[in-house]
Amino acid sequence: MFDKAKKLWDLQSKARKLQAELKEMEFTGEELGGKVKVTLSGEQRVIAVEIDDSLVSIEEKDSLIKFLSQAFSSAVKKSQQAAANKTKEVMGGLGIPGL
Numbered sequence: 001m002f003d004k005a006k007k008l009w010d011l012q013s014k015a016r017k018l019q020a021e022l023k024e025m026e027f028t029g030e031e032l033g034g035k036v037k038v039t040l041s042g043e044q045r046v047i048a049v050e051i052d053d054s055l056v057s058i059e060e061k062d063s064l065i066k067f068l069s070q071a072f073s074s075a076v077k078k079s080q081q082a083a084a085n086k087t088k089e090v091m092g093g094l095g096i097p098g099l
Contacts, residue, residue, distance in 0.1 A: 014090040022083055029074025031067040038071040044079050046072075 022042030030037050035052035055064055 011090070018086050018090055021086065022079075025079075025082060027075045027078040027082070029071040029076075029078065031071045031074070036064070036067045036071050038068065038075045040072075040075040040079050042079055042082065044076055 025042035026039055026047060027042070028037055028039045035055055037050040038046065039048040041047055049068070051064065
């Protein structure tokens with residue numbers, strides 16, 4: 001019983017550490033050869049959006065929206081993958097079946 005409680009305590013401690021590590025990480029998604037960039041934190045919050053001046057015009061609005069969406073998706077995917085990898089590292093070290 002004590003061993004399980006200790007593992008749970010260790011898991012909570014590692015989860016807090018993981019959360020702090022992810023908070024410090026940044027992920028950038030790019031489209032159009034870097035003309036559209038979106039940067040997210042490890043908490044999946046938008047840090048920055050960059051749009052090359054050559055893309056800012058009324059005629060390009062629909063394309064800009066499309067590429068922004070793709071850049072956001074790319075950054076979120078990178079952030080989620082890093083979170084999954086870190087979580088797997090933490091969970092794998094606990095020796096709990098199924099995790």
